[in-house]
Amino acid sequence: MHRLNAWLRRHPMVVDSVWALPVLFLGLVSSVEQERGLAGTVLMAVLLPLLMVFRRRRPNLTTVAVVGLGLVQVALNIPPGASSIAYLVFAYTGAAFGTEWTSRLALAGGVAAGPLTLWRFDENAHEPYNWLRVIFFSGLMTTPFILSWAWGRLTRVRRAYLIELEDRAARLERERDAQAKVAVAAERARIARELHDVVAHNVSVMIVQADGAAYVLDNSPQQAKEALGTIASTGRQALVEMRRLLGVLRTSDTAEEYVPQPGVEELPELLEQVRTAGLPVEYTSTGDPAELPRGVELTVYRIVQEALTNVRKHGGPDARARVAVDFRDRDLEVLIEDDGRGTTEEQMAAGGADGQGHGLIGMRERVGMVSGSLDIGPRPGGGFRIRAVLPLRTAK
Structure with a gap:
């Protein structure tokens, strides 16, 4: 009919x-x-x-x-x-x-x-x-x-x-299709930042472990063997995450389950990995831990990861770091400090010695997406400090 x-x-x-x-x-x-x-x-x-x-x-x-x-x-x-x-x-x-x-x-x-x-x-x-x-x-x-x-x-x-x-x-x-294309482009840009974080962190750990293995190879073969094992596991983890991210970038689908979404619960594992790489890190958590929005979870993890990666690169051989997470009623505060020789804001913005990363720009983008605030600057008494406040209710 x-x-x-x-x-x-x-x-x-x-x-x-x-x-x-x-x-x-x-x-x-x-x-x-x-x-x-x-x-x-x-x-x-x-x-x-x-x-x-x-x-x-x-x-x-x-x-x-x-x-x-x-x-x-x-x-x-x-x-x-x-x-x-x-x-x-x-x-x-x-x-x-x-x-x-x-x-x-x-x-x-x-x-x-x-x-x-x-x-x-x-x-x-x-x-x-x-x-x-x-x-x-x-x-x-x-x-x-x-x-x-x-x-x-x-x-x-x-x-x-x-x-x-x-x-x-x-x-x-037509507007819906255009908005969908914009959303896909934004999602791909976010995945590209994720890829940068994964590569920067894991490669940094592998470099530190490789340097340590070369240094103790003759005098302490056992430590060199442990360092090589850490390099292998870190490389495998980076490879798995990179395959997931690149698989999303190669297709038109941006299914959320393919993108790794670490959060605050994975911070101890991240800090242990950093300690294994040779950077002493102190971790404290205050307040009553609560279930956070996934955007805030991922933002906290990536800020800590990026900050510690820059401490390893620019803080010097004797640098020490401290990570503090404070759960409040209305917001969440994340503080990362180090007592190294100082990471300049220009180095943070570049994200590394090669200047090809996102660093400070990526941090500000992540914090801005959840309507938070970010303070970055020298720490009194030496070193560097990063403080992020993420409003929980606004981010929901």
Whole structure:
């Protein structure tokens, strides 16, 4: 049924031809019964249904032609027949499908149809003192034309409204697709930052362990063996995470389960890995631990990871670090301090000696996404300090 309706909408002449057939039949039958003007009534009975076939394909032309035929019918004194119902159809057609001037012409023709028909074909209309009867029957004959024209205007308004809805739906669909593309791009950028964090942290651990293994290889083979084992496990962990991240980047899907989402609970494991790499780290947690939004969980983990990576790179051989997490009612404070030779803000912004990372920029982006605040600067007495406050309720 839906396909049939769609096909009929694409072929309006078929529907109009079906409606024109009974008008043609009735017009020819009524023409035979006419006592005068047989040729004219037959001609009108054929032309009016023929114009009905093309009324939606050429609404302006057919409406003008029908108005002209009506005037010719009045001028030649051709009596109206059953085919005259087509005039109502064209009053509707001009209002529904024609231009503005065609609609006005159809209205004017409809208003004039009643008085002209009565004046031309009713002999009693010319009698004196019969004006009340003329007004009454003129209005009675004009009313169907006005109603047909009004129906056509309503059809035009409804069609314009439906077209506007379709345009709006298409525009919303385009906007949705554009927003989806923006979201995908933002997600890929986030994954790229994740990839940087994974690589920077694990490679830094591997470098430190490799240097330590080379240093103690001759004097302490057992320590060198442990260092090599740490390098192997760290490399395997980095490889697994990189494969997950790159797998997401290679496809159009950004399913969340493929992206590693470490949180505050994984901080002790991270700190143990850092200690194994040779950086002493003290960890304290105050307040009542609560379930945090995943965005805050990941932000805390990445800030601590990035900060300790920079301490290992720039803090010096004797640097020590402290990580403090304070759970509050409305926010969460994360503090990372070190007593090394000092990590400059420029080094933090570069994210490493090669200057190819995200460092401070990545931290600020992460904190900004959860509407938090970030303070970075030298620590009184030497070293460096990073303090982040993440509002819990705003981030939800």
